[in-house]
Amino acid sequence: MGLNPFETVREEVGLSPEVSDEVKTSTCYMCACRCGIKVHLKNGKIRYIEGNPEHPVNKGVLCAKGSAGIMHQYSPAKLTKPLLRVGERGSGEFKEIEWDEALELATEWLGEVRRKDPAKLAFFTGRDQSQSLTGWWATQFGTHNFAAHGGFCSVNMAAGGLYTLGGAFWEFGEPDWERTLYHVMFGVADDHDSNPIKLGLGNLKTRPGTKFVSVNPVRTGYSAIADEWIGIRPGTDGLFVFALIHELLRAEKIDWASLARYSNAPWLVIREPGAADDGMFLRAGDGQPLAWCLEQGAAIRANAVHIKPAFAGERVVGGRKVLPSFQLLAERYLADEFSPDAVAETTGVPAEVTRRIAAELAEVAFERELVIDEPWVDAWGRHHDSFIGRPVSFHAMRGISAHSNGFHTCRAIHILQALLGSVDCPGGWRYKAPFPKPAPPNVKPAWPKAEAGVPLSGPPLGFPRSPEDLLVDQHGEPLRIDKAYSWEHPLALHGLMHMVLHNAATQDPYGIDVLFMFMANMAWNSAMNIPDTLGYFTRKDERGEYVIPKIIYSDAFYSETVPYCDLILPDTTYLERWDCISMLDRPISSAHGAGDSIRQPVIPLDRDVRPFQTVLLDLGARLGLPGMTNADGSPKFPGGYADYIVNHERSPGIGPLSGWRGEQGEKSGVGAVNPDQLARYIENGCFWHEELPLTAQFMKHGNRRYLDHAVKMGWLGHADPIIHQLYNEELQKFRNAARGHGRVQPPAAHRERIETYFDPLPIWYQPFLEASEGGEEFPVHALSQRPMHMYHSWGSQNAWLRQITSVNKLHVHRDLAAKHELADDDWVWIENPRGRVKAQVKLVTGVNPNVVWTWNAIGKRKGAWGLDKESPEVTKGFLLNHIITEKLLPEKGGPAYSNSDPVTGQAAWYDLRVRLRKCTAEEAGETSPMFQPLAQRFGGQQGPMEYGTDLQGADSGGKAPMRGFIGQRAANHSWIDGIRDGRGNRAEDDA
Amino acid sequence: MHPARSVIFFTTASGAGYGMMVWLAVLATLGLLPTDLPFGLVAFGLAFALIVAGLLSSTFHLGHPERAWRALSQWRSSWLSREGVAAILAFVPLGLFALCWMSLDRQGDVALLFGIVGAAMSLLTIFTTSMIYASLRTIPAWRNGWTVAGYLVLGPMNGAVILALLFAVFGYDGVMVTMQAIALALLVLGVVVKALYWRHLRVSAPVSTAGTATGLGHLGKVELTASPHDSDNYLLREMGFRIARKHAQKLRRITILLGFVVPILTLGGAMLMAGGAMATILSLLAWLACQTGIATERWLFFAEAKHVVTLYYGEQAV
Amino acid sequence: MTSLPETTAKKLGLVVDLDICVGCHACAVNCKEWNAAGKSAPLTDYDPYGKKPDGVWFNRIHTFETTDDAGQGQTVHFPRSCLHCEDAPCVTVCPTGASYKRTEDGIVLVNEDICIGCKLCSWACPYGAREYDEHAGVMKKCTLCVDKIYNTNLPEESRVPACVSTCPAGARSFGDLGDPQSEVSKLVAARGGYDLMPEQGTKPVNKYLPPRPKEHHKGQRGEDGKAPRMLAHADASTDGAGLIARWVDKILS
Ligand SMILES: Nc1nc2c(c(=O)[nH]1)N[C@H]1C(S)=C(S)[C@@H](COP(=O)(O)OP(=O)(O)OC[C@H]3O[C@@H](n4cnc5c(=O)[nH]c(N)nc54)[C@H](O)[C@@H]3O)O[C@H]1N2
Ligand SMILES: Nc1nc2c(c(=O)[nH]1)N[C@H]1C(S)=C(S)[C@@H](COP(=O)(O)OP(=O)(O)OC[C@H]3O[C@@H](n4cnc5c(=O)[nH]c(N)nc54)[C@H](O)[C@@H]3O)O[C@H]1N2
Ligand code: SF4
Numbered sequence A: 001m002g003l004n005p006f007e008t009v010r011e012e013v014g015l016s017p018e019v020s021d022e023v024k025t026s027t028c029y030m031c032a033c034r035c036g037i038k039v040h041l042k043n044g045k046i047r048y049i050e051g052n053p054e055h056p057v058n059k060g061v062l063c064a065k066g067s068a069g070i071m072h073q074y075s076p077a078k079l080t081k082p083l084l085r086v087g088e089r090g091s092g093e094f095k096e097i098e099w100d101e102a103l104e105l106a107t108e109w110l111g112e113v114r115r116k117d118p119a120k121l122a123f124f125t126g127r128d129q130s131q132s133l134t135g136w137w138a139t140q141f142g143t144h145n146f147a148a149h150g151g152f153c154s155v156n157m158a159a160g161g162l163y164t165l166g167g168a169f170w171e172f173g174e175p176d177w178e179r180t181l182y183h184v185m186f187g188v189a190d191d192h193d194s195n196p197i198k199l200g201l202g203n204l205k206t207r208p209g210t211k212f213v214s215v216n217p218v219r220t221g222y223s224a225i226a227d228e229w230i231g232i233r234p235g236t237d238g239l240f241v242f243a244l245i246h247e248l249l250r251a252e253k254i255d256w257a258s259l260a261r262y263s264n265a266p267w268l269v270i271r272e273p274g275a276a277d278d279g280m281f282l283r284a285g286d287g288q289p290l291a292w293c294l295e296q297g298a299a300i301r302a303n304a305v306h307i308k309p310a311f312a313g314e315r316v317v318g319g320r321k322v323l324p325s326f327q328l329l330a331e332r333y334l335a336d337e338f339s340p341d342a343v344a345e346t347t348g349v350p351a352e353v354t355r356r357i358a359a360e361l362a363e364v365a366f367e368r369e370l371v372i373d374e375p376w377v378d379a380w381g382r383h384h385d386s387f388i389g390r391p392v393s394f395h396a397m398r399g400i401s402a403h404s405n406g407f408h409t410c411r412a413i414h415i416l417q418a419l420l421g422s423v424d425c426p427g428g429w430r431y432k433a434p435f436p437k438p439a440p441p442n443v444k445p446a447w448p449k450a451e452a453g454v455p456l457s458g459p460p461l462g463f464p465r466s467p468e469d470l471l472v473d474q475h476g477e478p479l480r481i482d483k484a485y486s487w488e489h490p491l492a493l494h495g496l497m498h499m500v501l502h503n504a505a506t507q508d509p510y511g512i513d514v515l516f517m518f519m520a521n522m523a524w525n526s527a528m529n530i531p532d533t534l535g536y537f538t539r540k541d542e543r544g545e546y547v548i549p550k551i552i553y554s555d556a557f558y559s560e561t562v563p564y565c566d567l568i569l570p571d572t573t574y575l576e577r578w579d580c581i582s583m584l585d586r587p588i589s590s591a592h593g594a595g596d597s598i599r600q601p602v603i604p605l606d607r608d609v610r611p612f613q614t615v616l617l618d619l620g621a622r623l624g625l626p627g628m629t630n631a632d633g634s635p636k637f638p639g640g641y642a643d644y645i646v647n648h649e650r651s652p653g654i655g656p657l658s659g660w661r662g663e664q665g666e667k668s669g670v671g672a673v674n675p676d677q678l679a680r681y682i683e684n685g686c687f688w689h690e691e692l693p694l695t696a697q698f699m700k701h702g703n704r705r706y707l708d709h710a711v712k713m714g715w716l717g718h719a720d721p722i723i724h725q726l727y728n729e730e731l732q733k734f735r736n737a738a739r740g741h742g743r744v745q746p747p748a749a750h751r752e753r754i755e756t757y758f759d760p761l762p763i764w765y766q767p768f769l770e771a772s773e774g775g776e777e778f779p780v781h782a783l784s785q786r787p788m789h790m791y792h793s794w795g796s797q798n799a800w801l802r803q804i805t806s807v808n809k810l811h812v813h814r815d816l817a818a819k820h821e822l823a824d825d826d827w828v829w830i831e832n833p834r835g836r837v838k839a840q841v842k843l844v845t846g847v848n849p850n851v852v853w854t855w856n857a858i859g860k861r862k863g864a865w866g867l868d869k870e871s872p873e874v875t876k877g878f879l880l881n882h883i884i885t886e887k888l889l890p891e892k893g894g895p896a897y898s899n900s901d902p903v904t905g906q907a908a909w910y911d912l913r914v915r916l917r918k919c920t921a922e923e924a925g926e927t928s929p930m931f932q933p934l935a936q937r938f939g940g941q942q943g944p945m946e947y948g949t950d951l952q953g954a955d956s957g958g959k960a961p962m963r964g965f966i967g968q969r970a971a972n973h974s975w976i977d978g979i980r981d982g983r984g985n986r987a988e989d990d991a
Numbered sequence B: 001m002h003p004a005r006s007v008i009f010f011t012t013a014s015g016a017g018y019g020m021m022v023w024l025a026v027l028a029t030l031g032l033l034p035t036d037l038p039f040g041l042v043a044f045g046l047a048f049a050l051i052v053a054g055l056l057s058s059t060f061h062l063g064h065p066e067r068a069w070r071a072l073s074q075w076r077s078s079w080l081s082r083e084g085v086a087a088i089l090a091f092v093p094l095g096l097f098a099l100c101w102m103s104l105d106r107q108g109d110v111a112l113l114f115g116i117v118g119a120a121m122s123l124l125t126i127f128t129t130s131m132i133y134a135s136l137r138t139i140p141a142w143r144n145g146w147t148v149a150g151y152l153v154l155g156p157m158n159g160a161v162i163l164a165l166l167f168a169v170f171g172y173d174g175v176m177v178t179m180q181a182i183a184l185a186l187l188v189l190g191v192v193v194k195a196l197y198w199r200h201l202r203v204s205a206p207v208s209t210a211g212t213a214t215g216l217g218h219l220g221k222v223e224l225t226a227s228p229h230d231s232d233n234y235l236l237r238e239m240g241f242r243i244a245r246k247h248a249q250k251l252r253r254i255t256i257l258l259g260f261v262v263p264i265l266t267l268g269g270a271m272l273m274a275g276g277a278m279a280t281i282l283s284l285l286a287w288l289a290c291q292t293g294i295a296t297e298r299w300l301f302f303a304e305a306k307h308v309v310t311l312y313y314g315e316q317a318v
Numbered sequence C: 001m002t003s004l005p006e007t008t009a010k011k012l013g014l015v016v017d018l019d020i021c022v023g024c025h026a027c028a029v030n031c032k033e034w035n036a037a038g039k040s041a042p043l044t045d046y047d048p049y050g051k052k053p054d055g056v057w058f059n060r061i062h063t064f065e066t067t068d069d070a071g072q073g074q075t076v077h078f079p080r081s082c083l084h085c086e087d088a089p090c091v092t093v094c095p096t097g098a099s100y101k102r103t104e105d106g107i108v109l110v111n112e113d114i115c116i117g118c119k120l121c122s123w124a125c126p127y128g129a130r131e132y133d134e135h136a137g138v139m140k141k142c143t144l145c146v147d148k149i150y151n152t153n154l155p156e157e158s159r160v161p162a163c164v165s166t167c168p169a170g171a172r173s174f175g176d177l178g179d180p181q182s183e184v185s186k187l188v189a190a191r192g193g194y195d196l197m198p199e200q201g202t203k204p205v206n207k208y209l210p211p212r213p214k215e216h217h218k219g220q221r222g223e224d225g226k227a228p229r230m231l232a233h234a235d236a237s238t239d240g241a242g243l244i245a246r247w248v249d250k251i252l253s
């Protein structure tokens, strides 16, 4: 550049700057979706993270959170050293200690519990992708008091699906996005399948002749792009689904063939009120269920190859009055009370809309059949020339799940799918390996051991099939600290994490010695009732000792929970450690085939922190836990978690990773340990994915080829077809127990409740909290939604993400706002009988007028997360959690139940009802409640941050041809025959 | 638009400076300009000081003032560049005019020629300044002839008021009256231009709407329900400045009163007195009021101007 | 000179499909991370952990609601970045020549080495696409990832603007909008892609694809003018007794 002021300076733009010194693949953990990433490293720092185009989960795309992984890594709130509490709980006064001391202390605390009574250790993990390790560790330790966050998250979804279809929406199945023509989504804001859903919707919406319906009180995100938005009243989806079923039944738009073959619709149910086996299936001597064959005029094995089953008709078989379970179903949903007109007022969905949706579903399912000409053999040995697809699909998540009637609603949606014959067919909803499993899977929750120091005989979490499987004492009282698998919540498959602190602090059912937590912000956004929960942490007995004597916690960041714990074991970030997303856990499988993946350390540690999994194995070895210790007492996995991932075998030949097993890496699924396994994963982009042959990709529940394959891979114990349990006999067993039958019966106090809610067919009832305090006084439903760019509490420490959202407003319908004379940015009190929260409002129209909503987990406590104490997250951000209760008020004389689904114990976050009151001028300006500031241990950079300046690459010269690129929808067609894999397959090169 | 202090100062000060230059040249040509050196030093000195201070202050709001010289290169397309070039070019005749006037040949043709060219360059510079604003389609409040008219009238008006004061101070009663007459005429013109400018703002239809900004207008009313960022960003700080209507009305009244009415009355009064201490005091008052009024006017010129980018941030029409 | 080129060999730009944008901000954040160390590095964050979190971004996602006369509404997510206008006023107002439009591909860039930070270009841009780095004192903006799309150090599939390759919904496309035969041009033609604020005379290269009509636009009759077909009830009984009676002896499969 000269100094001629009149010269026009031309810029030489370097078109090919060097991007990175090295690119490492791994798996994202900015949320639970598990996308494949490519991390570009430069000068030892992260230059760029992009989606891995080869990866089956995200096919190259990366969401906002994943892209902000850089700022997660450089968060100021990262813990740096083990901490030992020195001040009072909650004060945030700690001293830094060395790892040796920390581990010795933990070993001492845990060892003492284990010697005395291992059940006095409650081990609860949160946002965890290593449950197969943590659960196994608990088993080896000998405590049955283990669970992960599923209980407050979405167990209604898991249970509803697993007890009906042997798979669930929630991570165990997905719509056939590439083929479905009609998709109905209930209550989803982002969900675990974050990128796949976006890829899928983009695909669906850019294909001709498709329709996407979103049922959601709020019209944001996915609902915004829906072709039809149904702004239903919260907690009433069950009724809406019943009305759809009602319509389909009345029009006989039912896939009879599929029901006859793959469901228990024809199975005969004993209808003898009062009998001990009333409502149970009529079974042959060998336990096989029977159905009435119209051709043979007799009850024969329902599973027979040739059968023309009756779907209705009460008959007498062997002296028992029986009828096909389908008739019970039809009688229930054909009833007038479930007609579109009858439910319209409660759901807020006009009857004509419900009728039209039912007609559209029927039309797409039965008149727009999809045929894939691929021969296959069913589980009965019959050959089929093609797969017939009914291209309607459904997806649901916490909008259904987080209500106290969610289990039944979720079952209803699965039943609707089965009635339409759209389960695991082309264009329908499809299982992801290792699912389907028998409905429910054959694992029972392990009982506590009478003897200290021995492992449990199985995993702590399982699937009860009858009252005998409950973990209750001879009086019917709970044996678990969270009361899971008790009469209060019999099918609490994932435990009740939201009750642990309450129960431990109130010593109900008993006190514990050590609470050990991992990756859960229990003192803040994952507590249902923060003010009281903080009190549970700090509650002292008359001797002045903490009622929960010792709390060990592993976090990676200075969250609100850290100051409430005694010993902090600081974890690494997801970019610094080995991890394993295992088939034993929640793998990355898709409908097309099984997959699992790993994380590898992409950048070296710069702090004195250790990967929690490695620490857990180390503690296991120090405690001498079986499985983690060699005979000579030495640690079995001296190489830490990476060592375990490769060398641990859960059963012979089955380990955490399924890919490249066998000595040469020649096997998948089952095979000998391969010392080279991690290297093979890294070569392949840190994942393994094995596509099923097309002939095994559909109808997996009754597909011979698939079922055999699943047995071979160790996913299933036997290759029997998996029959969909529309009518659920397991539930009936509990109900019969409540009616006074069987060996194990509920205590009197719980009988009515069990009888009511253990209906073998889905029922609808008003959500509990709404029923008890949802009257005129608290007329408004209050919901939260996940922002797509934030993950719970982690997002706010992220310098980039918090620029998008640093305050959450209460979104209020304009009509409702007008009633309260509210304008944008006015402050309101959100009140309910437990208290009130102050928030700023934002007026919208895209919401059910009786609903207010806000973004979840934006509000932060002063002092936490390395944020300035005057940050908007602190002064204006708020949580609804402060006024959500974890306990329902007891009915007169009755027990005080948890604010959860009565079947599964799922926390009922979205049953919240409130009223609004405009703040006075003096009250405006800052949120409330405002808790005591935490001691701020970490602080972020003040003043401008110029990230990236030193990462600019030098131009290496050259210019590659430019390529056009048509969105990701091209990529989406990759699985369809005839279209080549396609990320960019529509790209044109520069000639 | 955000009313940046430096820009307000720049446009008012250099406008006044150029305005003074225009009248100095006119008076010189008419043979009315006093020829004594102290007056010349003060008058020309003040004019230059205002111009230079204005230009300097305009560089304060630059991110890189040290690169300001680069702003000359794009005179073919950029009004800002043209302004820079014009301002620099204007210095040549103006400087020579001043030099000639004060040293060599006071009333000679050369000085007058420099004076006339300088006056033209001054007006041209003011014009280029006005065109920076008037060329921006994104700000309909600016993109109109009244913007140009306003700058072209207000600069010389300001200059005339200042000169009238100077003549009063130096006791040149004769030329003072002429200057006062010119100033009064310009003040009247100014108030008319400003009133018409505001009328224009009031009556002109919006150019763009939230509907055209998003292309969603065919779907009905378009309202912002989520901003991309919760804190203010550069766009909102720079272009999202909003002034309450009530406030604007008040400031307009202040502008009219201080910028025009008070100067007209005081200057008119001074003119009637035709000299004396009281006339000087009144001229001083006129100048002070005018200065305050014009600064307010300039502040409003920015503050009232809505940028179409605000359509993405909740504004309905601009 | 920064007068605009008469023509450009290509008109590279983006096409944003408002029908499928879910407002996830993925494009905005991926843009930020690519460009933080790209041509315009850094994209300063002024107060990263403090009271006023704000910084330089090239792409920002708004959400709008529309309401028609019948009270029917729609929510539309709306990404906003530089449109690489053909008649880019940001270029012509620039006094230094720092702002320019490339003749080879039409990309509008800022040469930060000579930008004086006068901000005039940001006043001239109707779309708020110019981001002044208040710390660095220079103007920055979307580069259309000029240092990515031609980059010989990247594998072929990465040579796409960051926001485009990352968009999970596939709502963003990239290509030569000057070539009517290009995939993007065809997409625009097929879907009625439109300009933002055409009245501003900027002739944007980037196009937006409109959201498709929703169910409520169909009114009582479907798009094809037919009323939706309702299910015929097989039996008139309202408690289902008649239906069930029909099924008793019927082979239904
Ligand atoms: N009002 C309301 N409340 C809700 C919900 C709602 O919808 N509305 N949703 C509920 C649901 S479904 C859930 S799942 C919960 C989620 O709530 P939490 O499980 O509490 O989730 P996070 O806030 O993500 O907290 C996880 C903790 O893990 C820490 N962490 C992050 N990365 C690592 C790591 O690599 N290692 C370790 N050791 N720790 C790490 C974080 O610092 C944080 O303290 O919230 C529940 N709370
Ligand atoms: N970006 C991001 N992704 C995440 C998370 C995150 O924090 N951020 N968290 C992860 C976790 S732990 C979970 S559990 C999942 C949850 O995934 P989602 O289920 O998508 O999460 P929620 O935000 O709870 O969304 C619930 C939706 O249901 C609607 N809703 C509420 N009540 C009802 C109702 O009665 N009926 C219907 N039909 N709808 C209703 C709400 O309006 C909201 O849109 O997301 C996971 N993915
Ligand atoms: S959805 Fe986003 S945050 Fe979650 S794993 Fe995938 S890229 Fe990461």
Ligand code: SF4
Residues within 6 Å of the ligand: C020, C021, C022, C023, C024, C025, C026, C027, C028, C061, C077, C079, C166, C167, C168, C169, C170, C171, C172
């Ligand atoms: S990434 Fe795609 S879907 Fe998400 S906001 Fe950007 S354009 Fe919209």
Ligand code: SF4
Residues within 6 Å of the ligand: C081, C082, C083, C084, C085, C088, C089, C090, C091, C108, C124, C125, C126, C127, C128, C129, C130, C141, C202
């Ligand atoms: S969008 Fe704005 S910055 Fe981009 S080219 Fe057009 S006018 Fe210039």
Ligand code: SF4
Residues within 6 Å of the ligand: C093, C094, C095, C096, C097, C098, C099, C110, C114, C115, C116, C117, C118, C119, C120, C121, C122, C138, C139
């Ligand atoms: S800020 Fe820089 S790029 Fe913009 S007009 Fe001024 S000199 Fe040109």
Ligand code: SF4
Residues within 6 Å of the ligand: C030, C031, C032, C034, C035, C058, C059, C081, C082, C141, C142, C143, C144, C145, C161, C162, C163, C164
């Ligand atoms: S093209 Fe590149 S610079 Fe422009 S918005 Fe997209 S990612 Fe950002």
Ligand SMILES: [Mo]
Residues within 6 Å of the ligand: A152, A153, A154
């Ligand atoms: Mo969750």
